[in-house]
Amino acid sequence: MISIAIQKRLRNRARRRKDEGGFTLVELLVVLVILVLLASIIGPRVIGYLGSSRAKTAQVQIESMVTALQLFHIDAGRYPTSTEGLAALVKSPGNVAGWNGPYLSKADVPQDPWGRPYIYQSGQNGSSFEIKTLGADGKEGGSGENADISN
Template identity: 40%
Template sequence: MNDTNASPPNPAPRQRPRKVWPWVLALSLLSCCGFNVFAVVAPSYKAAQLDRAQLDLKNLRRVLVHYRSKTGRYPTREEGLQALVASGLINGSVPLDPWTRPYGYSVEGDSVELWSLGPDGRRGCECDDLVEGYPETRRPPCTAPVHAR
């Protein structure tokens, strides 16, 4: 038997095509904002690393002067900064510089020199090398071009 009153099956409701352009616009705006934040934060992060290294060097110099007042001498080159840990003047271990390298140390008679090689990790008259000494160390001014700093 053929049922003529039966309605044909309902087709699936027609889906509207999704608009992609709002998502593209939103992602573009977020990317621009992210780039601007990075452009502002990156230079201040480098400056913060340099500031932290300079502060570490000043603190290590103070501890070395204190070590000398207690022992009558600076640690030898062989003892290095580990002598500060062994004497109990530094708890734990000698800090690393912000670029995860050990601070350098040298001693000659009554003068000591501490340094960090900076972000590039190379020693020389680099504008990013940090040096702290006792008595005060005077380094020649950096002659690198301004764009290299």
């Protein structure tokens, strides 16, 4: 026979198990609705920050390449031609006296945040230049995330 004290302990354990029941379906649905509401409010903001951060990244990369082009100009007395392009910042074009590069820290010229090469155009007589990216849409013009970014 089981002693009375052991029987009381078993009954107390059974009562505690009933009191410690899991979540009800209604409680789970309420939590799920709250999570969906939070995601619908926060999601668009996060996506907006992603677009603006890509534009800021492009601007920073362009500024870095402008500095590298200025160093190239100091050493070579001119900016790279349009045919030499930005590759002249990481590898000597061969016909440039005074080239003292590489002028960028990476082995390759970086691509824009949307995965396309930057557009480089040299001015007349190598006295000026323009570096630009066409934004998210890859087309001239645009606004917001699709806006062109240049130096």
